[in-house]
Amino acid sequence: MRVSELFTKTSKNIPAGEVAKNAQLLIRAGFISKVMSGVYIYTPLGLRVLEKIKQIVREEMNMVGGQELIMSSLQKKETWAITKRWDDDVVDMWFKSRLKDSTEVGFAWSHEEAIIEMLKQYLESYKDLPISVYQFQTKFRNELRSKSGIMRGREFIMKDMYSCSLDKEHHDKLYDNVIEAYNRVFDRLGIGDDTYITFAAGGAFTQFSHEFQTICDAGEDTIYLHRAKNIAINGEVMDDENLAKLGINRDELEPVKTAEVGNIFNFGTKKSEDTDFSFTNIDGKKQYVYFGSYGIGITRVMGVIVEKFSDEKGIIWPESIAPFKVYLVRIGENAATKADELYKELTSRGIEVLYDDRDVHAGQKFADSELIGLPVRVTVSDRLLEQNQYEVTDRKNGAKNLLTHEQLLDKLG
């Protein structure tokens, strides 16, 4: 992609009231555009990042047997009345509206009740199980405030997977497999080392649910970390009884600010009993489905990555989700032809290149390359060409190297 043709461009404009670092940087670098508090447009650069995050998650969900589908946003009252979660006093974040005949409809903030209603139509016999399905879906949550940029949106994208198992053994094994898949996801996203599986409240069947919490100064949560035992606990469940169960002393725990990037629930058969979600087992008897629910905040994790990987110059994308791998800069008159050729050559080799072909000062190109934050900058200049060299700059550590054409191709793979 040529910068001269790319929509959007970098900017100094930050919408009024935008206090979150992730949103400020993403807006200035041209990845997102603000619609209202907690609602953002993802521009071509931003969408490329989102799609790469989704693809990593997709591959790992497929690895544990997940099948992708897409639910609806519009929800019927009856679907949620069963668990009382239609009630605004129970769930205070619904956006609701009405059909022309005055029938109330809601816009999904979650899909648990909806997916169970749907699954019930297809899963009748033990032969129909196990099944795991997942989606990448826009969720709408009527948040009172929304000041954390894309880390807490009123409209955001989530991956939610749901598993249905015949028995506890399969269910628990799958649950553990998903934990491993989540660890792989966060490793691939570059935040594995700072992401902890955390004991949290909300376990309906088991004592705890599990959150995946990433150390992040801008996070809204605090977890209590036992580094030696590699155990993390959410404050809401940190009482003496639970600490005793986990064999941990309170004074060994270190509080850290975190952002929740994933959350998984082992419902056992509790949710199925509440919603009468059952199947006929091999003996012809009614049995409740073992049910699990597994979320990852796709847009949130993008925000967390920006919060963690940035400096005073801009964003520093992990290579796995950078919108392009290379920021190609050309400086000077003679360099134009060579840079054009290199752009075509790298692109034809499948290397993703953002080519700054604009007629602007070198300083502006360098500043934009640092703000946008691609892993590698390659500079083609009149001066360097005299020595048959390219300057290669690592965005992460700023290291500069002069490489020949062959060395460059070698490095970029």
Place this chain on the structure above:
Amino acid sequence: MRVSELFTKTSKNIPAGEVAKNAQLLIRAGFISKVMSGVYIYTPLGLRVLEKIKQIVREEMNMVGGQELIMSSLQKKETWAITKRWDDDVVDMWFKSRLKDSTEVGFAWSHEEAIIEMLKQYLESYKDLPISVYQFQTKFRNELRSKSGIMRGREFIMKDMYSCSLDKEHHDKLYDNVIEAYNRVFDRLGIGDDTYITFAAGGAFTQFSHEFQTICDAGEDTIYLHRAKNIAINGEVMDDENLAKLGINRDELEPVKTAEVGNIFNFGTKKSEDTDFSFTNIDGKKQYVYFGSYGIGITRVMGVIVEKFSDEKGIIWPESIAPFKVYLVRIGENAATKADELYKELTSRGIEVLYDDRDVHAGQKFADSELIGLPVRVTVSDRLLEQNQYEVTDRKNGAKNLLTHEQLLDKLG
């Protein structure tokens, strides 16, 4: 994919009140699941079709220079008040709701005003033009009735592209390029021969807008076709004045039932003037942007294809968008190993196979294969294996051929 593991399964269940053939077939074959009138879930099979349609459209939009992004569903009142299209008396299909502080918000039924508001922030100078951006977006329309299955949803997916040009020349050329891109899209989707570019009302700047209308008994429109001149006219603009302009006699026109699969608007500078969408030209003067808007109903076109390509046994997918290419059936005890091997071999060659490995009667497998409607069925049976042969059945014309292993690989490419 193995049918034994696939979510969903075929069914005789059609939700009460589902009168549209497309929805009946797609529900029975397990591609969609009904949430409420005009609102559907796309199951793994259905999502595969949708994604293939999107990919074809994506490739053609990229070919004309479109850059993909994703807007928001949540809309501010102010964005739409400028053109008075917030008003329910002007646009009667808004779903609206309120933030916690009572601020009204809407769920986008279109994105024209929103995209112009966003584009204005980035397009200031002639150097920033031309730009074309597009998205695949869920739209919400509060339809009074919704009886046409996925052909007219309250929640549906649309591809909408918007172009911004410096001058009339570039604008008109791009408009023509998009028409050609649309023709390629509908060709690749298998409905090119039955899809007509049609003069319609709604041209703000030009006399007409252009609809792409596909001949379809279940369509809600009627167009008037001049087969000799290959001209089509929408009834709403078919008056004597317009017929004279187009050089057509009324009695040469043939009325045909159609469904609108695309619609494009050449706004010229009209929309930009209405919304004060301008740039600074090379002489430093203010100039209005030439604006175009180009839609394709992604879920609708899927519905139209099912309406057109089906028989009493089920759906007949065009190969370009079939969820899988091959339906592999195994019959008999000994065939199991051979069928497993063939499944792995075809899959490793990149051929998409849905493998019916279930322990059910051959008749049910054949019936399901015809209902689901993949282009090619390959049968592996004990009887045929004795002759080292596979039976290959064409879903479209029912033609059966006995092929050797080598001939089969050759045919499936």
